Amino acid sequence: DTEVTQTPKHLVMGMTNKKSLKCEQHMGHRAMYWYKQKAKKPPELMFVYSYEKLSINESVPSRFSPECPNSSLLNLHLHALQPEDSALYLCASSQLGVYGYTFGSGTRLTVV
Amino acid sequence: AQSVTQLGSHVSVSEGALVLLRCNYSSSVPPYLFWYVQYPNQGLQLLLKYTSAATLVKGINGFEAEFKKSETSFHLTKPSAHMSDAAEYFCAVSDRETSYDKVIFGPGTSLSVIP
Numbered sequence: 001d002t003e004v005t006q007t008p009k010h011l012v013m014g015m016t017n018k019k020s021l022k023c024e025q026h027m028g029h030r031a032m033y034w035y036k037q038k039a040k041k042p043p044e045l046m047f048v049y050s051y052e053k054l055s056i057n058e059s060v061p062s063r064f065s066p067e068c069p070n071s072s073l074l075n076l077h078l079h080a081l082q083p084e085d086s087a088l089y090l091c092a093s094s095q096l097g098v099y100g101y102t103f104g105s106g107t108r109l110t111v112v
Numbered sequence: 113a114q115s116v117t118q119l120g121s122h123v124s125v126s127e128g129a130l131v132l133l134r135c136n137y138s139s140s141v142p143p144y145l146f147w148y149v150q151y152p153n154q155g156l157q158l159l160l161k162y163t164s165a166a167t168l169v170k171g172i173n174g175f176e177a178e179f180k181k182s183e184t185s186f187h188l189t190k191p192s193a194h195m196s197d198a199a200e201y202f203c204a205v206s207d208r209e210t211s212y213d214k215v216i217f218g219p220g221t222s223l224s225v226i227p
Contacts, residue, residue, distance in 0.1 A: 101215065
């Protein structure tokens with residue numbers, strides 16, 4: 001299995017809602033990542049987990065809360081988001097960043 | 113801090129013509145460099161990577177890139193464009209100054225292929 005699977009593919013949520021994005025990989029990669037991508041822009045790093053521990057947090061607002069329950073799963077919990085948080089959220093994994101990432105197809109999030 | 117620039121936010125080529133997408137980097141240490149492609153409504157796919165072995169790197173779908181230290185460049189080429197090559201292309205560098213796990217993406221180049 002050489003894929004990163006993200007669910008859901010699309011999500012519409014209100015500003016008072018709580019929702020979660022899920023990401024799964026079965027390649028045995030030790031690192032997993034969350035990126036945010038706005039239209040016509042490059043991906044922006046949010047979080048990096050290495051060996052299930054948070055290793056990089058790019059000063060992301062606390063309304064985004066990552067979780068890594070095990071080496072195959074990565075969640076992003078969302079609460080009290082703003083309309084400007086609407087974007088494509090991409091999950092990726094790698095054995096080591098310099099080997100390159102395997103990306104999921106993303107979750108298209110719309111905050112209304 | 114390391115960074116990547118891509119000259120030309122949009123490039124158009126005719127089908128069968130040479131594809132050349134430009135990437136320049138700034139780094140105080142030897143970089144690890146990547147090219148990714150993103151098709152509409154999809155995630156990114158790794159095309160190729162440079163990790164300080166051969167300076168000419170071959171990737172998937174007929175693409176290749178050459179690392180030129182003297183020019184701090186890592187341009188992406190393909191001899192003959194195909195309609196299916198139309199996509200967004202991102203050059204990226206691994207931020208070895210802070211973490212091998214952190215990859216910084218350039219602004220992207222949108223490639224259009226004209227039949």
